[in-house]
Amino acid sequence: MTDRYSTARCRGPYGGENGTADCGDPARFEVARHLRAPLRVCPVHLGPALLLAAGVLWPPGITLVS
Numbered sequence: 006m007t008d009r010y011s012t013a014r015c016r017g018p019y020g021g022e023n024g025t026a027d028c029g030d031p032a033r034f035e036v037a038r039h040l041r042a043p044l045r046v047c048p049v050h051l052g053p054a055l056l057l058a059a060g061v062l063w064p065p066g067i068t069l070v071s
């Protein structure tokens with residue numbers, strides 16, 4: 006994995022696009038999205054992000070990033 010992943014922080018559960026503070030925990034999963042950058046989230050926010058974040062594919066495409 007790259008440094009980009011090792012320093013990734015959770016952007017969940019809304020994908021960091023609603024202007025509020027992100028979770029900030031280390032990201033463990035990357036969720037594929039349609040026409041958007043993949044969303045990196047911590048274990049706590051993986052479930053909520055699948056349901057709440059914009060552009061999430063269904064069925065979800067989830068990659069372990071760390």
Ligand SMILES: [Zn+2]
Nearest residue numbers: 015028047050
């Ligand atoms: Zn989180």
